[in-house]
Amino acid sequence: MSSLLEAKGLYGGYGGADILQGTNLRVEADEIVVIVGPNGAGKSTAMKAVFGLLRIREGEVRYRNETITNAKPEQMVRRGIAYVPQEKNVFPSLTVRENLEMGAYLMKGDLSQRLDKVYTLFPKLAERRRQQAGLMSGGERQMVAMGRALMIDPQLLMLDEPTAGLSPLLIDETFERIQEINAQGIGVLMVEQNAKQALAIANRGYVLATGSNRHEDTGPNLLANPEVAEMFLGG
Amino acid sequence: MTDILQLLIYGLVLGSVLTMGAIGVSMIFGILRFAHFAHGDFMTLGAYLGLSFISAFGLSSWWALPAAMVGMAVIAVFIDQVLYRRIRRTQPVILLIASFGMALILRSLVQLIWGSDNQTYTSGIQFPWQLDWLGGMRLKPDHLWIMLISLGLVAGVHLFLTRTRLGKAMRAMSDNMDLALISGIPAERVIMVTWVIGGALAGAAGVFLGIDTRLHPVMGWTTLLPVFAAAILGGIGRPYGAIAGGMIIGVSMEMSTLLIPAAYKPAVAFAIMVGMLILRPQGIFKGTV
Amino acid sequence: MELSGIASYLISFLTFAGVYAVLALGLNMQWGFTGQFNIGIAGFFAVGAYTSAILTTPSSPAYLGGFGMPFLVGLAGAVIASTLLGLVVGLITARLRTDYLAIASIGIAEMVRLFVKNEDWLTNGVRGIAGIERPFADTVLDSPFVYLVIVALFVAGVYFLVERAYASPWGRVLRAIRENEPATAAAGKSIAGFRLQAFVLGSAIMGLGGGLYAHFFGFLSPEAFMPLYGTFLVWVMLIAGGSGNNRGAILGAVLVWGVWSGTELLTGLLPTEHATQGAALRVLLIGVLLQVILVTRPEGVFPEKPPKLITRKR
Known part of the structure; x- marks a missing residue:
């Protein structure tokens, strides 16, 4: 059984220097996967690259064992991948x-x-x-x-900071909704600033820094990892 | 009083013409983010296409309307595909220059094909109805038709934008281009439909202008300024605002002849536009600045 | 006879090209340096030309003045008048997107034309102003060749001025605004202020071009300031030459004026009853030329080579 989404060794950026430096991502069907990391780590960039919104110079994106590297957004949507940008959405x-x-x-x-x-x-x-x-x-x-x-009716839902700018109450509600969506069998890949809460509901998480993977583990393990806690979660 | 009512009618007729142009300008701006300077000359070309159509088949003047609308829809898409599409990826200002050049190309084509003399759709004079119940005001049947057909076309555009999938997609693209692409809305198809509607309405505006006055190679270019004024007044990128803008500019231009020489009519449109740019550049209905 | 005919044609050709070079340099200040889209060049051109004409022609009952002033006073007046017009237009549009400037600028050009056409007391309306003399009138120096030299000197002067401006810290800010407006604003520069300065300077240069034209052609009428001659050709010149590049602007002026004059020779071969069609055909050719340049080589023949900015993007 292949993964729902698998991105390997992504390099790319907005035309200038590469922001992504060999990023790897994987989402299994019915998983919630969270990407956390400091500002400028390339989290949103990685999401956009996977969805075909910016050019991947090197690396491969596979969806249900089919190569979709640099496919157009329209083709992503047709395959059942939906993307929610952070702003102006x-x-x-x-x-x-x-x-x-x-x-x-x-x-x-x-x-x-x-x-x-x-x-x-x-x-x-x-x-x-x-x-x-x-x-x-x-x-x-x-x-x-x-x-x-x-x-x-996507199989994979990609969310870029879905709780940015929301009140604590609404943040809780949003995470609940995301769990409900996931419970319907939809894989979720999201970038989050509220790392603690997001990792708490996540099956797995990635810690990205300067465009490459720093840590990859289950949500609880990442939360328990002292290095991760110190670096990105503010203790 | 009758004078004022009479000028009001003329103003609404002119306003109908301007509205037809301004809706197109506004939509094109909303989707493609540039002010289309060839729009006046789209009107001119439409008027002349209508002329050739009716004289070729010996039809009455109103047959010029469907001919011009269909013809200009096709030509607008053609020009977009041949020229504008190739430079769309560069900055929108390059499109501005290209459309300015296109304006001159179309005008010289009109001069080459139809000559520079004034022409009319029909040679006779139309007798107006004398409306005794309105203080003896006169109303030409043609003027009534221009207003009614404009109303119908506006209603058609409204239904298209609010009831059809493609129309909604057009508004969505005008709102947020990136999100439209993310949602899988096919941009090229929407752009094509924008040109179909913009071109058809410009053709209608040209025929109205030709029926109201006469045909001349610069008829559209001289109307471009009031058309832009109407679009800006209504909030550029907002087709509904264009209707209000068109009517306000049209009526103001005609009413101004009570006070200043008729030669300065375009100046009135310009003055309103400049005032708007100073006070509220986003237009009455908050367009995209 | 043959030879002197060719010589006088050449002198006339180069003088025209020189006047257009001044206009193109003015436009480069606005569009090339700051990305401000002025398609009302004809308006500034006309204001400059008429101001100089009214100031320098002998007194006439038909229109305001003339005041019989010297050539240089006329040119100074042309520059001042177009500066003021540029200031008004610039103040209205400096804060707005360039599309609005474009729309407002054709409005200004149309207004100027309407005004010139209808206000007989000031400009003699459609009858126009005749008898505008070259400098050094009634002396041995009153010749087309001397005037060509004068125009060439002005082109050189303006070129020197805008080159200096381009390389100066002020010019760097202008280019920074054009390339990345938000970043420049973040650096604490008043975007609107810099834009306005560039716009007004460009307008002043266009006014100077108008003055030079008036004394060369000797006769002004509203028809000379249709958007085609006043505006469109200048745009094609700058785009063809390479916007942002001052040498490109001058060379573009000479090249495009050459093409334009060449098409006149071609259409001159047509029988006279097709004269109007011939004119239309010329415009068509120039219009197509512009589109071909835009599609195939938008950076022009001489692309901009900016001196290195101190703060480069990484």
Whole structure:
């Protein structure tokens, strides 16, 4: 049985010097995998590279044993990989419902089942379906963003700092939702600043520094690792 | 009082023309992030295509409208594919220069093919209806049609943008290009549809202008400034704002003739635009600055 | 006879190219150095030309002045008038995206043209201003060749000025703004201020070009300031020559003016009843030339070679 996602020895960046220096990542189906690390470690860059948003100069990305290195975002979506960027992750002038519809742009047929599924997970979005996404609070927008990504019924959900800028209460709620999504059999790969909480719900975690893997272990083991704790988790 | 009402009608007719142009300019700006300077000359070319169509088949003047709209939709996509698409990856300002060059190319083509003299769709004079219940105000049937058809086209654009998948995708791309790509929205197809609509509406604007006045190779270029003024007033990148902007500019331009020489009509559009740029550059409806 | 005909054609050709070179250098200041998109060059050009004409022509009942002032006073007036216009336009648009400047600038050009056309008391309207003399009128130095030398001196002077500006710390900031606006703002530079300065300086240079044109051509009318001649050709010149490169701007002016004049010779072969078509064909050719350059060689014949910035990106 092959991994859901496997990235090996990635090198690449935004045209200039490589930011990724041989990054490795692996996500098994139904796992939650968290990438943590200091600022500028290349965490978001690694996510973007995997999703084909920036050019991988060297290395390989495989999804269900199929090479998808540098494939276009459209092809990622068609294969069942959804990505939620950290910022600007909604269409502000579109309504909530329209935002969700855009997530399923490539899906054929009736959307109502997909919509219902998202509304069940985020009941608030059902209430607010006619509201413009740009007028919503940060937490609500994050729900719209995740909901949009879930509209394709992904096998792999990639989240870039899903709790950035949220209040502690909302952070807890977001992590709960992520666990619920995972419980439906969706693999989750996320970058997180709230490393402790994220590693606590994670099956495995990666610690990235200067674009390469520093540590890789199960969530609890990383939390227990004194070096990791000292370096990145602030004791 | 009748004078003012009469000017209001002229203003709404002009406003309809400007709206047709401004919606296209606004949409193109929203999706491709550049001010399309050939849009006025799209209008001109559309008007002349309509002229050739009706004279070739001996049809009445309103048949120019569908011919111009279809013709300009095709030509707009063609120009995009041949020219703009090749330079899209560089900075948007390069597109600005290219569109400015395209404006001159189209105008000289019109001069080459149709000559520089004034032309009209029909040779006769149309007798206006005298509306006694409105103080003897006059209304030409053509003017009424221009306003009604514009209304219909605006409604059509509205339905397209709010009810169809592609229309929503267009708004989504205009909102957030990166997220649209991440969602798998096919950018090239949306861009193509943007040109189809922008081109068709420019063709309609050209025919309206030709029916209202006459055809001339610089008819579109001289209308470009008020069209941009309308788009900026409505908030550039916001097609709905373009409607309000078009009407305000059109009515102001006609009303101004009560106070200043008619030659300065474009100056009124310009003054409103400059005032807007100083006070509220994002437009009435908060476009993309 | 033949030979002197060719010589006078050459002198006239080079003088025109020189005037356009001044305009292209002015545009380079705005577009090449700071990425400000001015397509109202014709407006600044016209203001400069008319100011100089009104200041230097003998008194006339038909329009304001003329004041019979010397050539250099006329040019100074041209520079001052276009500087003021540039200041007004710049103040409105310096904070905005360059698309707005582009739109506002065609507006300015149209307004100037409308004004020149309709305000007879000031400019004699469509009848235009005639009898604008070259410097050293009625002396042995009053010849097209001497005027060519004068224009060449001005081109050299402007070139020297903008080269110095480009290499100066001030010019470095301008380029830094063009390359990376947020970073430059973060470094504490007033973006709008620097932009405005560059815009106004460019406008002043365009005004000077207008003044030089007026004294060369001797007659001004609103038709000379249509966007085609005033604006479009200058843009093609700068793009072809290489925006950001001052030598490119001058060479672009000569080259494109050569192409433009060459197409005139070609269309001159057409029968006279097709004269208007001939003019349209020339514009078409130049327009296509621009597009070909943009698609195949957007950096121009002489690409910009900036002196090394002190703070390079890593």
